[in-house]
Amino acid sequence: MPVIAASEIRGLAATSDKQLKAALGQWLDNPPRRIDRLILQGLLAAAPLKQQVRSSCGLYLASAHPARATMGALLEAVCVQHKQPKPFEFVNSVSNAAGFHIAQQLGMQGPNLFIGAGPQAWSHLLALANLDLRDGLIEQALLLVCDERGDFCVQAVLLEGAAEQHGAADFARLSAGLEVQRLQL
Numbered sequence: 001m002p003v004i005a006a007s008e009i010r011g012l013a014a015t016s017d018k019q020l021k022a023a024l025g026q027w028l029d030n031p032p033r034r035i036d037r038l039i040l041q042g043l044l045a046a047a048p049l050k051q052q053v054r055s056s057c058g059l060y061l062a063s064a065h066p067a068r069a070t071m072g073a074l075l076e077a078v079c080v081q082h083k084q085p086k087p088f089e090f091v092n093s094v095s096n097a098a099g100f101h102i103a104q105q106l107g108m109q110g111p112n113l114f115i116g117a118g119p120q121a122w123s124h125l126l127a128l129a130n131l132d133l134r135d136g137l138i139e140q141a142l143l144l145v146c147d148e149r150g151d152f153c154v155q156a157v158l159l160e161g162a163a164e165q166h167g168a169a170d171f172a173r174l175s176a177g178l179e180v181q182r183l184q185l
Contacts, residue, residue: 004159005178006155007049013152038148122170133162
């Protein structure tokens with residue numbers, strides 16, 4: 001299995017963005033400003049792997065939805081109040097905003113894809129990454145799955161080379177045998 005590193009971040013739904021930012025400060029010297037919860041969580045899962053990530057790495061991120069609070073504020077302003085969205089809400093409502101910030105902070109220049117997470121998110125991310133790895137487009141792939149149903153969990157794996165896919169993929173199978181970097185908030 002070409003998985004070389006993995007991380008997992010878990011926290012309570014009540015964990016504040018301020019607490020997430022404080023935790024991120026231990027991994028990144030210059031974390032971005034004006035970012036939403038999805039971006040914070042994605043960065044927290046990816047940052048522990050930063051030293052192993054090469055610039056030719058691709059990013060494959062899945063979440064059931066963009067950051068709920070950001071999207072809610074945007075929809076409230078535009079659809080209910082008939083106002084222009086605030087720049088922060090508008091920019092961060094784009095699903096790839098999280099991928100942009102993660103790639104920027106980790107110095108990644110490969111493809112950057114965001115997909116809606118369903119029950120087979122890991123298999124879908126792995127299939128997408130394998131296409132780019134097999135075509136030689138990238139040398140590494142960083143796969144992240146963000147789950148905010150109730151308490152949150154963000155899991156990340158870093159691949160070097162295409163992975164054989166036998167059956168459904170999940171974090172436990174992909175990270176088996178590795179020392180997973182874990183953070184509980």
